[in-house]
Structure formats: C-alpha cells, structure tokens
Amino acid sequence: MNTSGTVDDLINRALDTAQQGGAGYVDVRVVERETESLTVKNGALQEAGAHLSAGFGIRALVDGAWGFSGSARLEPGEVERVAREAVAIARASALAQRDRIQLDDSPPVVASYSTPYVEDPFAVPLDEKLRILMEADAAMARVPGVNVRSSSMEFAREEKIFASSDGARIEQDLLEVGAGIETSAANDSEVQRRSFPQSAGGQHVTGGFEAIRALRLADHGEQLAEEAVALLTAPQCPSGRMTVIIGSSQLALQVHESCGHPIELDRVLGMEASFAGTSFLTLDKLDRLQYGSPIVNIDADATVPGGLGTFGFDDEGVPAQNVPIVEAGRFVGYLTSRETAPLIGRRSMGSSRASNWNVIPLIRMTNVNLRPGAAGTLEDLIADTKDGIYMASNLSWSIDDRRLNFQFGTEIGWLIKDGRLVQMVKNPTYTGITPEFWGSCDAICGESEWNLWGLPNCGKGEPMQTHRVGHGAAPARFRNVQVGVGQW
Ligand SMILES: [Zn+2]
Numbered sequence: 458m459n460t461s462g463t464v465d466d467l468i469n470r471a472l473d474t475a476q477q478g479g480a481g482y483v484d485v486r487v488v489e490r491e492t493e494s495l496t497v498k499n500g501a502l503q504e505a506g507a508h509l510s511a512g513f514g515i516r517a518l519v520d521g522a523w524g525f526s527g528s529a530r531l532e533p534g535e536v537e538r539v540a541r542e543a544v545a546i547a548r549a550s551a552l553a554q555r556d557r558i559q560l561d562d563s564p565p566v567v568a569s570y571s572t573p574y575v576e577d578p579f580a581v582p583l584d585e586k587l588r589i590l591m592e593a594d595a596a597m598a599r600v601p602g603v604n605v606r607s608s609s610m611e612f613a614r615e616e617k618i619f620a621s622s623d624g625a626r627i628e629q630d631l632l633e634v635g636a637g638i639e640t641s642a643a644n645d646s647e648v649q650r651r652s653f654p655q656s657a658g659g660q661h662v663t664g665g666f667e668a669i670r671a672l673r674l675a676d677h678g679e680q681l682a683e684e685a686v687a688l689l690t691a692p693q694c695p696s697g698r699m700t701v702i703i704g705s706s707q708l709a710l711q712v713h714e715s716c717g718h719p720i721e722l723d724r725v726l727g728m729e730a731s732f733a734g735t736s737f738l739t740l741d742k743l744d745r746l747q748y749g750s751p752i753v754n755i756d757a758d759a760t761v762p763g764g765l766g767t768f769g770f771d772d773e774g775v776p777a778q779n780v781p782i783v784e785a786g787r788f789v790g791y792l793t794s795r796e797t798a799p800l801i802g803r804r805s806m807g808s809s810r811a812s813n814w815n816v817i818p819l820i821r822m823t824n825v826n827l828r829p830g831a832a833g834t835l836e837d838l839i840a841d842t843k844d845g846i847y848m849a850s851n852l853s854w855s856i857d858d859r860r861l862n863f864q865f866g867t868e869i870g871w872l873i874k875d876g877r878l879v880q881m882v883k884n885p886t887y888t889g890i891t892p893e894f895w896g897s898c899d900a901i902c903g904e905s906e907w908n909l910w911g912l913p914n915c916g917k918g919e920p921m922q923t924h925r926v927g928h929g930a931a932p933a934r935f936r937n938v939q940v941g942v943g944q945w
Contacts, residue, residue, distance in 0.1 A: 467536045468620045471515050474540035476622055480517035480547065482560060483540070484621040486772060487513045487531070488814035493579065496609040497590040500598065503607075505583075512814040515540050519547035521557025527815040560795040561804045563775050565625035570769020572632040573762070574665030578612040581666050586610055589636075589674060596678025597640045602686040604643055609658060610636040610669060611913070617814075625774040633765065633925060635661030635913055636669045638678060642685040649688035649883060651868050653677045655706035656851045661911030661925065662763045684869060687881055693942045694846070694870050694885035701887055701938040702838060704849030705902075707867050708827065709910040709928035715891045716748075716755055717825040717926065719860035720782055721917075722791040724820075726800065732919045734858030737891065738788060740801065748788040749895030752830050755783035757792055759807060759823035764927035765911030766825075772818035775807035782825065786896075792820050812922035819918050824909065826929030830901025835932045838902055840876040846940060847871045847878060847932075848885050853943060864888040866943035886943040894935060902931035 468485050475483035489511040496504040513536070514527035524547025526539045590608040597606040613633040620626045637659015639652040654660040654672060662668050703711065719736035723729050738746070749755075759767055759777035768777055773795045782790045791801065794809035797820065811818040832838045839847065853866035870885030871878040889897075909929040916923050 464618065467531055467533065468618065470533055471513070471536050471540045472620065472622050474537045475515060475517045475544050478541055478544035480519050480544050480622070482518040482622055484516050484619065484773070485513060486617060486619050486811065486814055488615065488617040490613065490615045490813055491579070492611065492613045494609065494611045495586055495590060496607060497587070497594050498607050499605065500591070500594055502587065510813060513539070514811070514814045514816070515543040516817060517543040517547045518558060518560070519544055520551035521559070522547050522551035522554045523558060523817070524548070524550060525817045558796050559799055561799045563795055563805050565621060565623040566770065566774055566776060567626045568769065569628040571630040572663045574632050574667070576666035578632070578634050578666040578669070579614060589669070593638045593674035593678045596675045597638065597682040599679055600682035600686060602642050603640050603682045605641045607640070608638045608674060611658065611661070619770065619772065619774050621774055627770045627774055629769050631663060631768060632665060633661060633663050634666060634668050635659055635911065636672055636674060638674050638681065640682045640685050642689055644689050647689065649685050650852065651681045651685040652850060653681050655910060656868065658913060661765045661913045662909070663765060663767050664763050668763070688869060688883045691881045691883045694882040694940060696941040698937050699940045700842060700845030700934065700936050701940060702842060702845060702847045702873070702932055702934045704847070705906060705908050705930045705932050706910050707849055707851050707865065708930040708933055710851050710854060711865065712755065712825055712827050712928045712930060713822070713912060713915070713926070714854060714856045715860055715863060715894070716782065717822040717928070720791050721820045722793045722797040722801070725791065726797060729917070737859040737861045742788055743791070743801065744787070744789055746788040746892065747786050747896065748783050748892055749786045750898045751786045752901055753783055753786050753895050753898055754828040755825060756780065756828065757782050757790065757806065757808065757823050757825050761824050761826065761909060761929065764824035764909050765913065765925045766823035766927040771807040771809045772811045773805065773809045775805045775809070777823070778807050780806045792822060794818070794820050810924060812924045816918070816920060816922050819922060821917065821924050822915065822926040824927035824929060826909070827901065827931070827933070829904045829907040829931045830933065832900035832902045832934070835902055835906050838900055838932060838934055839873055839878060841900070842873050842934065843875060845873040846882070846885065847873055848887065861891050863891065884943040886941050888939045888941070894938065897936045897938065898933055899936055900934040902933065906931040
C-alpha cells in the first residue's frame with residue numbers, strides 16, 4: 458500500500474473534518490485486502506479466483522453515539538464527505554440512544570506489525586500451486602469407489618493503517634494461507650465424506666506458503682479416500698451414554714461454538730441479540746461459574762505464532778494480548794472492546810475486529826485455545842480407555858442461541874475396547890449441555906498433540922462479517938456423553 462505523505466494527508470483530513478464537525482473521538486482505517494483461491498475438482502481446475510478490495514472507513518463518536526461511513530475512493534474530497542457523513546450518522550443515532558458510549562482508557566499506540574513468513578504465497582507460481590493440488594487429487598483417485606475429490610488453497614494479504622484522534626497510528630501487514638482436501642464415496646443410499654486436515658476448506662494459519670507445503674496434502678489423500686469408501690459399509694455408531702475421545706479439530710470447533718461465541722461481551726450485553734443471539738455466560742457468572750472440570754483451561758490469545766486470529770493490534774488500536782477465559786474450570790474472562798470493557802470494570806483485551814474497511818469493528822474471537830493437558834499422546838489416551846468411542850473431523854453442528862445445548866456430528870468414529878481402536882463406525886454424533894459437557898472432561902492430551910486450527914468462516918453481525926479466528930486444542934476425553942446416529 459502507498460503509505461507516502463498522500464495517505465497521511467488523507468488520514469489527517471478525515472480526523473480534522475470529523476473533529477471540526479463535533480466528534481469527541483474519531484478513528485480511520487485504510488485497508489487493502491487481496492485474496493486468491495484455487496480449487497481442483499476430480500482432476501481438473503474448477504475455480505481460480507483473485508480479488509482486491511481497498512478503501513477506508515471512518516468511525517466517529519458524537520454525544521456518546523457511533524456513526525460510521527466508508528468509501529473505496531481515497532481522495533481528499535471524498536474523505537471529507539465520508540467524515541462529515543460519519544458525524545451526521547452519529548448525531549442522528551445519539552437522539553435515539555439511551556446509554557452514552559464511553560471508551561476505556563487504552564493508551565494510543567504508534568507501532569507496526571507484520572505476520573512473520575518465509576515464502577510469499579502470492580509469489581509462488583500458479584503451476585507450483587496446481588501441482589500440489591493435482592498430486593493430492595491423484596492420490597485420492599488411486600482408490601476405487603471414490604466419486605468426488607476436491608483440493609483447494611486460499612491466500613490473503615491485508616495491509617491496513619489505523620489512526621485515531623487520540624494519536625494512535627498503526628500499520629499492519631497480515632498474511633493468511635489455507636489448504637485442504639476432501640473426498641466422498643457414495644452408494645445408492647448414502648454419501649460418506651472425509652477431509653484433511655479438517656473439514657470446511659482445510660487448515661488456515663497466518664504465515665507463508667511454507668505452511669501449505671508442511672501439510673503434505675498428497676501424503677494423506679489415499680488413506681482419506683480409503684476411509685470414505687470403508688465408511689459406506691461400516692456399522693452405524695451405537696447410541697447411548699458413553700466415554701468419548703474427541704479429535705483436536707473437532708474439539709477446536711467445540712471450543713468455538715460453546716466457548717468462543719458465548720464469551721463475546723457484546724452478545725452477553727444483548728447488543729447482538731437480534732441476529733447472532735445471546736449467551737448463557739451472563740455477567741453474574743463471571744469469576745463464579747464452574748464452566749468445566751479443573752483440568753479445563755482456555756485462553757484468548759491473539760499473540761500465539763501462526764494463529765488465524767493472530768495480529769499485532771485490533772481494529773481499535775489495542776495491542777494483541779493473551780488473557781485467561783477459563784482457569785482450572787472456572788469462567789474468568791470475556792472477549793471485549795473499548796466500548797464494552799468498562800461495563801465490567803476492565804480495559805479492552807483487544808478483540809474488536811472488522812472483516813474489511815467497509816464495516817465497523819465488532820467483538821470477534823482471536824485464538825480461543827484449550828490449553829494442552831497431561832494425558833500424553835492420543836495413543837496414550839486411547840490405551841487408557843477401556844470402553845468408548847473416538848470421533849474426528851466435523852461434519853455437522855447445531856447449538857442454540859445461548860450456546861448451551863449442542864449436537865455435533867463427525868465424519869468418522871472408532872469404537873475403543875480395552876485401550877485399542879477396534880471398529881470404524883459411521884454417522885457418529887454427540888450431544889450435550891455446555892458446562893455439563895466440559896465438566897465431564899477428565900483427560901486432555903499434551904503439547905505434542907496440540908494443534909492450532911484456523912476457522913476462516915465465522916459469521917457475525919448485520920451486515921454479515923465473515924471473519925478469521927483460531928482455536929488450539931489437543932484430543933480430550935469426556936465421560937458419560939450422549940452418543941447417537943446422525944441423520945443426513
Ligand atoms: Zn462462529
């Protein structure tokens with residue numbers, strides 16, 4: 458992005474115009490986001506996309522109410538018009554607003570941040586990317602009985618400048634990469650799917666192309682396809698209350714839905730009630746509720762290397778932080794913004810994020826991570842389990858508005874007998890109630906099994922903002938869980 462005097466002049470113009478219009482506080486974000494995607498389906502290039510979006514957004518606080526406006530035209534006259542519009546919207550909102558917004562006392566920062574990476578994905582030739590996807594496709598194609606194969610990659614580069622009337626000025630260059638493979642097999646009555654490294658587009662991280670190479674997609678294609686075919690003739694998952702071991706990518710999604718969303722403080726305060734829903738983690742539960750068993754520890758960590766929710770500063774200029782959410786099973790923290798944190802007597806922990814220049818920042822997850830435990834490897838944990846089921850790779854999910862009652866289905870399950878996986882089963886599901894479920898967690902695998910998963914498609918807000926968040930998890934064991942057969 459051009460960060461010469463011109464952009465500085467436009468930023469100053471925006472801040473001055475809004476302040477002269479009566480804004481008590483104003484911030485500007487100038488954002489350029491470039492994305493590229495590639496999909497190979499059944500041996501042929503199905504889709505190759507590239508997209509560039511650039512513009513700026515101005516947020517003004519007038520009489521305790523927000524106004525926001527943005528534009529793709531970075532020109533002096535347009536910047537002044539948009540600044541006046543943001544002020545006018547704020548003034549109109551103030552008339553209808555009951556409670557005045559008050560920002561916390563987060564100090565303004567002047568700094569810059571770039572995602573560390575080795576290999577720029579936008580500089581890797583298309584041929585090389587296609588070769589990796591085609592090799593993965595060919596590996597899946599070697600297995601008879603597979604009928605749909607898909608391999609995909611996605612890259613994004615985001616360059617943004619944040620400046621505020623408090624004196625903040627922050628430049629950030631973020632780089633995101635993702636890739637995955639998926640295959641399905643079908644007979645007259647059913648379809649069975651397997652995906653790697655996880656479902657819904659694969660694994661996503663902040664970093665460079667080296668992370669895509671490290672996935673070694675082709676090495677996993679054949680086994681994945683064999684499992685999809687084998688699932689067709691596998692017995693159905695049993696029903697009843699059982700011991701369940703949940704694989705790390707599925708557990709990451711469990712953390713996302715049953716912890717990440719209910720700790721968004723705007724949801725808790727009812728600000729997202731009409732669209733995203735509310736939360737069972739109401740203010741009276743903070744520091745009191747036993748969310749899980751004493752081995753359950755969850756952090757919101759925007760600083761962990763490689764996380765899809767890792768950055769230098771949020772979109773209010775607050776530095777990335779690592780804050781405890783669940784400590785020894787007790788619920789101790791929320792995801793907050795400068796506007797909501799003072800309502801619980803705290804300072805923002807830096808999770809206010811906008812998916813692009815043309816929308817306001819909302820409270821979004823960073824990397825909400827389950828800390829590793831003491832149960833060693835997955836093999837150790839299975840060996841320590843007499844009877845149960847191991848479930849892996851998400852297939853379906855549903856959870857109520859308050860994030861309390863849930864059901865998840867996974868692509869594959871394995872029955873465990875006397876410490877060994879003895880039988881593949883299909884269509885497994887498990888259901889639960891959030892604190893009861895986490896309360897039944899009696900073992901979490903260690904560091905060597907812990908993986909930081911990226912979710913590129915978390916939706917929130919109106920207009921909908923699709924955002925990129927991370928979740929670290931290791932496989933874990935839960936006792937007395939309701940298990941059944943999914944219908945899809
Ligand atoms: Zn989500």
